[in-house]
């Protein structure tokens with residue numbers, strides 16, 4: 001466990017310094033190729049867990065320290081230890097002993113080598129780690145109460161994020177914040193070109209995996225697994241029977257109401273989840289555009305796995321359609337714009353610590369440019385579905401309001417889904433947070 005604690009600590013440290021969790025983990029797997037599946041799973045669990053509760057753990061650690069720690073790697077190791085003591089099933093003495101050993105053994109990445117050179121220093125660091133973690137165990141109820149007296153400690157989100165949600169959703173912000181710290185379910189989209197929900201549910205059952213239809217009736221193809229598993233364990237995954245996709249994300253394709261033979265543009269398409277769903281539903285002349293070449297490769301792999309054939313895949317910029325558009329207007333456009341991703345924090349707990357409040361204005365500007373540019377490529381009478389996985393009004397309701405003010409030839413169409421309130425679907429235990437606006441060109 002020493003190694004997993006250390007690597008998780010390094011991972012969290014790098015994320016808090018500005019790197020994305022997915023990127024850091026990928027680099028860790030590459031540079032530590034000898035890790036077993038179990039070790040990888042443990043490092044991943046610890047890193048996700050610490051980031052989920054980073055606000056609370058950071059305040060707890062502050063209460064346990066007499067003065068701030070200079071050694072940052074030690075600080076992150078202690079956060080990992082506190083997370084394990086509070087949230088994991090590992091026996092407390094195992095967590096503490098392992099953290100003590102991890103703190104005074106030579107670092108995996110070489111940064112702690114001075115401890116190895118000076119045994120007295122190593123001993124005093126080990127003693128400090130032991131004292132802090134045992135102090136937490138002794139004084140846990142009082143410390144937790146003190147931590148929960150602050151909003152950051154209670155909700156483990158940055159204060160600006162909490163303030164914004166409180167202002168925008170006065171009666172629902174607490175539930176939204178609490179839900180964001182709960183592990184998400186694993187939702188599947190059954191490829192109706194290859195099988196159907198009932199048949200796939202049986203396949204899952206035969207493989208010892210149980211799944212249910214989601215309570216809402218938003219999409220016909222969704223299943224929710226009782227227990228998440230790696231995709232390789234899903235029967236027929238490689239043969240394209242199924243994809244992993246949140247239930248709320250599965251609303252996009254039906255909301256766009258595509259009809260057979262239509263010219264459809266997915267302008268921010270990679271890695272292709274919503275494009276693939278569109279093609280699974282209907283025969284379309286689908287153009288998939290994205291400005292990220294690597295993500296487009298993943299889109300191509302997904303289409304191949306699912307047996308789907310788009311009309312064109314274009315490495316291009318949605319804000320400059322003149323560079324790739326053939327001039328024939330589209331009947332339907334999906335604009336799943338880049339956004340803060342504040343609605344998918346359960347799946348990506350790093351997001352809440354990486355985002356700055358000032359990022360919202362930048363996202364809103366890219367979204368505005370994307371909408372303005374794509375509108376020119378839509379046929380009269382055609383529909384554009386604007387989507388974000390954000391829960392902030394700046395990227396959602398306010399963005400669409402401003403668009404409608406500047407485009408007299410646009411009309412906002414209503415949805416018949418009661419959970420979508422003014423376009424916003426807030427996250428809950430069963431799905432992520434999304435925003436949807438269906439605009440018709442008059």
Ligand SMILES: C[S@@+](CC[C@H](N)C(=O)[O-])C[C@H]1O[C@@H](n2cnc3c(N)ncnc32)[C@H](O)[C@@H]1O
Nearest residue numbers: 268269270271272273274290291292317318336
């Ligand atoms: C929310 S993700 C799309 C997810 C995708 N629709 C799906 O369901 O799998 C947003 C995408 O927009 C792409 N993007 C960002 N800016 C873009 C631009 N100016 N032009 C085209 N694509 C862009 C990003 O590379 C990213 O893949």
